[in-house]
Amino acid sequence: MESNDDICSGERRCRCFWRGAASLFVFLCFFLNGTEAQIRYSIPEEMKKGSLVGNVAQDLGLDLKRLRSGRARIVTGENVQYTELRTDKGLLVVHERIDREQLCGDVTPCSFTFEILLENPMELHPVTIEVLDVNDNAPAFKNNHLQFEISESAALGSRFVLESAHDADVGANGLQSYILTPSDHFVLKEHVSPGGSKYAEMVLQKGLDREEQPRLSLKLVAVDGGNPQRSGTVNININILDINDNAPVFNQTTYKSKVVENAVKGTHVLTVNATDADSGSNAKVTYSFSKSNAEIEDTFHINEETGCITVAKQIDYEKEKTIEFMVEAKDQGGLADSAKVEIEVIDLNDNVPVINVMSFTSPVSEDSPAGTTIGIINVKDLDSGENGHVRCAIEGRVPFRIKSNVRNYFALLTDADLDRESVPEFNITVVASDSGSPPLSSKMTFNLKVSDVNDNAPVFPVSLYTANIAENNHPGVSVLKVSAKDPDENQNARVSYMLEEHEIGGTPVTEFVSVNAESGVISAVRSYDYEQIKELVFTVRAQDGGSPPLSSNVSVRMIIQDQNDNAPQVLYPVQTGGSVLAEMVPRSADVGYLVTKVVAVDVDSGQNAWLSYKVHKATDRALFEVGLHNGEIRTVRQVTDKDAVKQRLSVLVEDNGQPSRSATVIVNVAVADSFPEVLSEFTDFSMHDKEYNDKLTFYLVLALAVVSFLFITCLLLIISVKVYRWRQSRVLYHSNLPVIPYYPPHYSDTLGTGTLQHVYNYEVCRTTDSRKGDMKNMQAMSQSLVSVDGADADTPHVTKQMSGNFSQMSTLVSLMFHHYLYLLFMSENLLSFYAGSILFSRAVESSCSKVT
Numbered sequence: 001m002e003s004n005d006d007i008c009s010g011e012r013r014c015r016c017f018w019r020g021a022a023s024l025f026v027f028l029c030f031f032l033n034g035t036e037a038q039i040r041y042s043i044p045e046e047m048k049k050g051s052l053v054g055n056v057a058q059d060l061g062l063d064l065k066r067l068r069s070g071r072a073r074i075v076t077g078e079n080v081q082y083t084e085l086r087t088d089k090g091l092l093v094v095h096e097r098i099d100r101e102q103l104c105g106d107v108t109p110c111s112f113t114f115e116i117l118l119e120n121p122m123e124l125h126p127v128t129i130e131v132l133d134v135n136d137n138a139p140a141f142k143n144n145h146l147q148f149e150i151s152e153s154a155a156l157g158s159r160f161v162l163e164s165a166h167d168a169d170v171g172a173n174g175l176q177s178y179i180l181t182p183s184d185h186f187v188l189k190e191h192v193s194p195g196g197s198k199y200a201e202m203v204l205q206k207g208l209d210r211e212e213q214p215r216l217s218l219k220l221v222a223v224d225g226g227n228p229q230r231s232g233t234v235n236i237n238i239n240i241l242d243i244n245d246n247a248p249v250f251n252q253t254t255y256k257s258k259v260v261e262n263a264v265k266g267t268h269v270l271t272v273n274a275t276d277a278d279s280g281s282n283a284k285v286t287y288s289f290s291k292s293n294a295e296i297e298d299t300f301h302i303n304e305e306t307g308c309i310t311v312a313k314q315i316d317y318e319k320e321k322t323i324e325f326m327v328e329a330k331d332q333g334g335l336a337d338s339a340k341v342e343i344e345v346i347d348l349n350d351n352v353p354v355i356n357v358m359s360f361t362s363p364v365s366e367d368s369p370a371g372t373t374i375g376i377i378n379v380k381d382l383d384s385g386e387n388g389h390v391r392c393a394i395e396g397r398v399p400f401r402i403k404s405n406v407r408n409y410f411a412l413l414t415d416a417d418l419d420r421e422s423v424p425e426f427n428i429t430v431v432a433s434d435s436g437s438p439p440l441s442s443k444m445t446f447n448l449k450v451s452d453v454n455d456n457a458p459v460f461p462v463s464l465y466t467a468n469i470a471e472n473n474h475p476g477v478s479v480l481k482v483s484a485k486d487p488d489e490n491q492n493a494r495v496s497y498m499l500e501e502h503e504i505g506g507t508p509v510t511e512f513v514s515v516n517a518e519s520g521v522i523s524a525v526r527s528y529d530y531e532q533i534k535e536l537v538f539t540v541r542a543q544d545g546g547s548p549p550l551s552s553n554v555s556v557r558m559i560i561q562d563q564n565d566n567a568p569q570v571l572y573p574v575q576t577g578g579s580v581l582a583e584m585v586p587r588s589a590d591v592g593y594l595v596t597k598v599v600a601v602d603v604d605s606g607q608n609a610w611l612s613y614k615v616h617k618a619t620d621r622a623l624f625e626v627g628l629h630n631g632e633i634r635t636v637r638q639v640t641d642k643d644a645v646k647q648r649l650s651v652l653v654e655d656n657g658q659p660s661r662s663a664t665v666i667v668n669v670a671v672a673d674s675f676p677e678v679l680s681e682f683t684d685f686s687m688h689d690k691e692y693n694d695k696l697t698f699y700l701v702l703a704l705a706v707v708s709f710l711f712i713t714c715l716l717l718i719i720s721v722k723v724y725r726w727r728q729s730r731v732l733y734h735s736n737l738p739v740i741p742y743y744p745p746h747y748s749d750t751l752g753t754g755t756l757q758h759v760y761n762y763e764v765c766r767t768t769d770s771r772k773g774d775m776k777n778m779q780a781m782s783q784s785l786v787s788v789d790g791a792d793a794d795t796p797h798v799t800k801q802m803s804g805n806f807s808q809m810s811t812l813v814s815l816m817f818h819h820y821l822y823l824l825f826m827s828e829n830l831l832s833f834y835a836g837s838i839l840f841s842r843a844v845e846s847s848c849s850k851v852t
Contacts (some may be wrong), residue, residue, distance in 0.1 A: 040111075041092070042130040045100040050093050053083055053129065056116065057090025060125055064090050070118030075358060077380055078112075083129065085116065092127070100131040101168035106196075108133075108170040117358060122376065124406045135173035135226025139165040141234040142294045146220070148202075148236065149334040152210040153243035157203060159189070161328070161338065163291040164199040165222030165232050176225040180218060180236075188220075194340055195324050199292040202236075210240040246277040247335030248285045254340045255327075261317035261348050265310075269300065272307040274329030274337055281332040290326030290338055302327065309341070317347040318382045349387040349436025354380050355444045358409070363449035366420040374400075374448060375412035379432045387436040395429040395443070402430065412446070420450040421487040454492040454546025458484035460554040465540075467522075470561045471530040479513070479558060482520040484542035494545035495520075500553065502538050509538045513558070522556065530562040531603045564608040564657025570665040572599040582646075582668035587639050595624065595669055598631035600653040602661075610656035616664060617650035624669070626651055633667060643671050 041054045057064055066072075067087040074085050084095035104110030111130040117123070141163055148160060167175040178200040180188035186202040193199055200220065216238035223231045250272060257270040276283040287307040289296050300323075301312045307329070315323075323343040330336035360375040381388040392402045392410045399416035412428070426448045433441035460482065467480035486493040497520045502509045513536065515522050522540070536558040543551035573583075573596065583596040602609040613631040618624060623643060625636045633649065647669040654662040 038126045038128070040128040040130065042132055043094075043098075044132045045098050045134050046136060047094045047098060049095065049097070053092040053094060055090055056085060056092045056127070060116075062090070062118075064088070066118070070120060070123065071359075072116055072118050074114050075117045075124075075378065076114040077354075077356060077378070081114075082112065083114070098131055100133050100170075101137060103131060105168075106170065110170070117376070119359065119373075119376070122373070122405065122409075122411060124409060133170045133173045135169055135224060135228075135230060137168040137173075138230035139167040139175050139222035139224055139232035141165050141220075141222070141232055142291070144234060146234055146236045148238040149241045150204075150208060150238055151241045151243050151333050151335070152208045154204050154208055154335075156205060156207060158247075158335075160186075160202040160204075161290065161292070161336070162200045162202060162220055162236070163234060163294075164193075164197055165234070166197075167222070167224050167230075167232075169224060169226065173224055173226040175222055177223050179221040179223060181221070182218065185216065186218070193292055193326065194342075195293070197292060208240050214240050216240070241333055243333075246282070246331075248274040248276040248329035248331050248337045250274045250327075250329060250337055250339040252339060254342065256342045256344075258344045258346055259311065259315060260346045261315050262350055263311050263315060265313060267311040269309045269311060269343060270341070271309065272302075272327050272329070272339060272341070274307070274339075276329075276331045276335070278331060278333070284332050285329045286331075288328050288330070290328050293325040296323075296325040299323065300325075315345055317345045317384070318351070321345055347384050347387060349383055349434065349438070349440060351382040351387075352440045352442050353390045353432040353434055355430065355432050355442055356380065357444070360412075360446060362447065363451040364414070364418070365453055366418045366450045367453045367455065368414060368418060370414055370416055372414045373411050374414060375446060377410050377412065377430065377444075379408050379410065381434050383434065383436065387434055389435040390432055391435075392430055392432050395431050398426055398428055400426070400428055418450050420452050420489070421456060423450065425449045452489045452492055454488055454544060454548070454550055456487045456492075456544075457550035457552045458486045458495045458542035458544055459552060460484045460542065463554065465554060465556045466559065467556070468559045468561050469524060469528065471528050471563050472565060473524050473527055475524060475526050477524050479522050479524055480556070482515070482522065482540050482542070482554060482556065484520070484552065484554070486544050488544065488546065492544055492546040495542050496545070498541050498543065500539040500541050504536060504538070505533070509536075512536055513538065515540055522558075528560045530560050530605065531566065533560060535559045562605045562608055564604055564655060564659070564661060566603045566608075567661035568600045568602045568611055568653040568655055568663045570598065570600045570653060570663055572597070573665065573667055575665065582670040583633075584670045584672060585635070585639060585647075586673050587641065587643075587671060588673070589635055589639050591635055591637055593635040593639075595633040595635065596667060598626065598633065598651050598653065598665055598667065600631065600663065600665075602655050604655065604657065608655055608657040612654050612656070614652050614654075615649060616652040617648075619644065619647045619649070623647065624649055633669075639671055645671050647671060 039054070039056070039059045043051075043053055056062070057067060062072075064087070067085075067090055072085060072087050074081060074083065080096055082094065082096045082098050084093050085091075086093060100110045103112065109130055110133070111128050113126060113128045116125040116127055118125075143163060146163055150158070150160065162178070165175055165178070167173075175198050178188055178190055178198075180186060180200070180202065185204060185206040185208060187205045189201045189203050191199055191201060202218075216236075218236040218238065220234050220236055221231050222233075223229060251274070252272075255270055255272055259267065259269050272287060274285050274287070276285050286304045287302050288304060289300075289302060297312075299312055299315065300309050302309050307327075309327075321344075323345065325341055326338050327341055328336050328338045356378045358376040358378055362374070364372065364374050377392070379390045379392060381390050390408065392404070394400055394402055399414060399418065401413050401415040402410050403413055404410045410430075412430070428446040428448055429443055430446065431441055431443050433439050465480060465482055469477075469479050482497060484495050484497075486495050496517045497515045498517060499509055499513070499515055504512060510525070512525055512528075513522055514525050520540075520542075528536075536556075538556055539553050540556055541551050541553050543549050585593065585595050598613055600611055600613075602611055611631075612628050613626045614628065615621065615624065615626050620643065623636060623639070624633055624647070626633050626649075631651075631653070633651070649667040649669065651665050651667055652662055653665065654660050
């Protein structure tokens with residue numbers, strides 16, 4: 001920083017002096033009022049725009065980041081902003097020209113105050129700027145000429161009040177003194193009025209002689225104390241009158257009164273009174289305002305004859321609380337007296353509170369917590385006392401509240417959680433009212449919009465969608481449409497649909513159905529077969545476009561409807577390739593004899609699977625009939641000898657579908673009492689059938705031989721193994737070989753007694769070969785030890801066990817032999833032989849499993 005010697009010269013030197021004094025003053029104010037964070041600067045007037053006022057960040061102890069994050073700014077209720085805050089450097093600079101005289105007039109010291117407002121959290125730092133006067137105005141008189149009429153008989157020491165010069169500057173730069181030239185008859189005496197202004201009086205020091213010098217011309221010079229010095233001049237013309245011995249005298253030296261602000265024009269304030277001991281025209285007194293308060297004529301009016309003072313224009317308490325001025329009483333001879341008038345202005349509640357918006361945030365997110373600041377307002381009332389005390393409230397029932405932490409500053413806060421889906425915007429009306437009588441109030445409405453957040457998941461109207469689709473559908477056909485609503489807006493309400501991962505019978509659901517991501521239309525991917533799958537149950541997820549996205553699921557059930565696309569299938573009687581199977585009916589069969597039953601199924605369902613049976617063709621329609629619903633073939637009449645042995649029926653099996661489907665089965669019936677008779681009747685088989693049956697017989701005989709061989713081999717092997725084990729066990733019991741004990745893994749000998757703590761399973765092995773025969777006992781400790789001394793005692797038990805094995809084995813052999821004979825007997829009929837071989841193989845497997 002440069003020293004004063006380097007940069008100060010003339011007027012600049014004066015400014016630097018005041019700037020240094022201002023810095024010292026700010027330093028003292030900061031430490032004396034640190035808790036209130038108030039700072040004060042002093043600067044000279046007429047500084048150039050952009051001139052430095054002070055370092056606000058340093059003086060307030062704030063970080064530059066805090067200034068930027070808190071959106072620091074100057075808050076002032078005036079129209080003109082004289083200073084500017086540069087938040088990037090924390091400096092306060094001059095923004096507009098500052099004229100102290102225009103700003104404060106005669107008031108000293110001159111200062112203006114504003115606040116530096118920071119948000120998050122809200123801070124308010126008052127700043128006072130004192131504007132120092134610069135000698136830029138010269139003293140000036142209101143009139144260029146002053147006219148006096150002084151009697152020649154004026155006594156020495158007579159005083160004549162001169163017009164006061166007005167200097168807009170103050171202090172040392174203001175009016176300092178008067179100079180009167182020439183000063184042969186008069187001497188100048190200076191005074192200070194109650195208001196603080198200086199005025200001068202001419203005091204007669206040398207008698208006047210009208211005949212010698214009827215007129216006097218003087219000059220009154222007003223000089224200020226600035227550097228360089230400035231002055232103003234007024235010419236004084238004095239007419240010397242004839243003798244007038246007595247001057248008017250006021251009956252009071254000071255007059256006091258009160259007037260209500262905004263009093264109408266002409267309102268009486270007070271009346272002054274002065275008397276003159278002279279008579280005639282010299283005793284006639286006129287009243288006027290003193291020339292030292294020339295501006296008072298705009299506010300009040302005085303009657304020259306009566307001395308009645310009335311209001312000339314409305315008085316504003318907020319501008320002037322007390323008015324002081326001088327009045328003069330002058331007679332015809334020019335003699336005068338003066339008196340002081342003090343008028344107190346009474347305040348009225350005539351100013352409505354003014355709401356100023358410092359900040360307002362709209363829109364506000366709906367997930368903002370309660371207590372979020374959405375705006376800051378400042379309320380000003382120019383009245384004083386209770387008339388200027390303001391309070392704020394919110395009109396109506398809205399989820400907001402007003403909070404005041406700093407005088408006349410109010411924060412608008414949320415008082416509850418917001419929900420855009422319920423109320424998308426609010427009109428908040430703030431009412432500011434004072435405490436006057438009657439109170440005055442003003443309103444301001446804020447329109448607050450609530451911005452959306454993704455706090456609502458898509459919602460389906462139902463929990464389950466059900467749809468029907470006929471089987472054999474075309475791939476790609478639309479089945480149904482799911483729809484979910486999201487009360488959010490814009491992207492948060494954009495719903496897309498997708499299938500949840502799921503398998504149906506081991507196959508991903510995407511191979512069965514698909515869903516349109518935008519419309520929610522579910523389409524079939526493939527053609528469905530009811531006989532393979534009856535219904536599809538899957539889940540559709542609706543997901544919005546928020547971040548993070550929200551979703552919800554709905555179940556979809558697609559019921560596949562059966563179509564009559566399958567014909568009935570006959571299970572019995574079996575239709576073989578070339579062989580003829582016949583059902584035997586004895587000739588002694590009565591009416592209603594059950595010949596056989598046609599068994600058929602239809603893989604369709606419902607009425608498509610309802611089957612009906614009827615005879616399509618028959619050798620003798622009068623002999624047999626078919627049950628319509630059960631397929632049973634029964635005789636209609638008594639069988640006679642005349643009936644042919646060979647009967648052939650064609651049975652039609654038909655379902656109930658639309659259109660219906662059918663199947664036909666041929667049933668051969670042999671009407672005979674013996675098997676040879678049937679063979680003789682069915683000798684007309686074709687050669688092809690005989691060759692087929694011969695080959696079938698050969699294969700069946702071959703299979704029977706192989707199965708018999710395997711059976712005998714297994715039987716011999718089992719007998720050999722059992723005999724061998726029995727012989728080994730006999731050898732073991734009669735031998736004197738030592739026993740090799742085998743202990744379990746958790747075995748422990750407690751205190752050498754051989755007693756175990758718990759119950760265990762043991763495997764006792766006697767010799768190396770004896771491991772082929774083992775015993776496992778699930779017994780307590782007292783019963784799990786096997787004595788090896790008493791071998792004879794165990795011999796009956798072993799013998800009984802072996803005898804039981806032989807008995808079981810003989811039973812099995814007997815059973816298998818009977819099965820074998822049965823198969824040989826049934827082999828006369830080829831089909832029965834084939835069935836018998838199957839039964840025989842199953843019997844062998846069952847017997848082997850029992851033996852092993």
